[in-house]
Amino acid sequence: MVKAIILLLFAVFIFILHETGEIVRFINPNYLYFSQIASVIFLFLFFVQVPRIFTSSEYDHSECGPWGCSHEDEGGGITVKTLLTYGLIILPLLTGFLLPYKDFGAAEALKRGISYSTHDHGHVEVHDELLVHQMDEGVQEIVKQPILEFDNENFVSYIRAVTSYPVNFVGKQILIEGFILEDDSFTNKHTVITRFLVTHCVADAHAAGLVIEEGSILGIHENTWVRIKGELNVKKSDSGLIPIITVSSWEEIHPPMDPYVYP
């Protein structure tokens, strides 16, 4: 009986997440159909389980192999162990139904570490012409863009290009959205405009962003979402050249419906 209800609740829970679109706050939309299938399977298993409510005691073990089966003895009454089992399994349903959902912000980004330079250390002194040869066509295509407009689709490829070959993008106009965070783990404080990249589910979310030049002067609060217009530049830091944005204008925006970027 309890099992049937739990199976049904799991099906309902996943269904609701899909129905309301909340599911994209947990996992990458590319993997949605996996959990849809899971929901259907739960419903199906529910139908298998319901008739067993009455027949479980007389279940015959003829199909169970030598090292036993996983059928529990349900006749033994309610023990602490079974209570614990169900309690644990219900836990995600409880927190899932009752607690509000929250998107990741600056605090999580700092905890996870944020990458704004993917450079290889050796390349700092190399001339531009040499770098052009090393870039693949995708990056060269991006360099040719008159203005870099970051959106959810191109964010990953753009940020990868800019952080890998910062020198080639000096002077390029840029338009980027994200939330603001203050990273003080370096000797001098950085203000960074950041997005979270979610590969599979938010448990593997990692932050990527670009440093804003003289960011503290702008007086933007941490965690606010902004749209920034500016020019790319480079700056020498402890570990080499990193790309930075010289801001020409910025405005505050509402946090978007889909706060994460899905590579």
Place this chain on the structure above:
Amino acid sequence: MRMQKHFTEIIGFILLGMAALVISFNNKITISNFILLPESFLTFNMIFLSILIEAIPFVLIGVFIAGMIQVFMTEEHLKKLIPKNKLLAVLTSCLIGALFPACECGIVPIVRRLIAKGVPLFAGIGFLLTGPLINPLVVISTYMAFGEDLRMAMLRMGLGLVIAIIIAAIICILFKTNQLKRRKGMPYGSLPVPKQPIGKRIKAMLEHAIDEFFDMGKFLIIGALLAAFVQTYISTKSMLGLGEGIIASTLVMMGLAFLLSLCSEADAFIAASFRHLFPQTSLLGFLIYGPMLDLKNTIMLMAVFNIRFVMVLMSIITLTVLGILLFVHPWI
């Protein structure tokens, strides 16, 4: 009997009706309005739920396959599949695992079923190690994560396979019996199983799958809770500070892989984000160790095998991965 059938239908309908009600009345019955919860707790909850939502489809597939093995595979089939020669058996199991796209939580119930059916322990372990580590999805995601560089993906697969074979061989030498946990009231030795009609067998398979889900589900949830806790309250930066030098940094990355409990399809992207902090060998430690062993699947393994065996297995895996990586380090 008739009465019972009616009862079943009535209760089924009542439950379905309740489900429909829950769906339609789902406008925010959250308790946030009453209690102020700390932000970090909500983050914790988000990570916990997302790990579960991500893992559950794969666990379901796992328990289905386990149920299928339980009901449809006979011991004779398996005896034919696994070669008599132990060395060959190790190789075969690792290669089958490599072709089998599974994730580290879905594969535990399958392996348990296989071993219970009489597959030798070392073959089961070989399968357990390579299943999540080596498969097409993981190759593609690793390739993408490291800037479309085939080298890292190839190193991960190649070294991973070698390491898995070595571990399976060690297990083969050390342990002769299957190390499954014994349950009370369980008959030993094979019983003659009478052939049953196919409909009944499918039903038995589904019921096995349900029970297996509840059996494994609780351990998955404990694992997810721990992993979410680590992710929320321990910052990766504080761990990074621990490692200078190749041995320390490889150990740190392996520890990180263990604690974060990421799915093997996604972990390459995380590893890539550490690229500027650690040498490639350490990243490989992360990439190879993570799919073999992590917090959530350790909890599941402990539910299936004797605790002592899990401990030994963990130390063998840790030492082998570390040893091999340090050995090949000069060439990477």
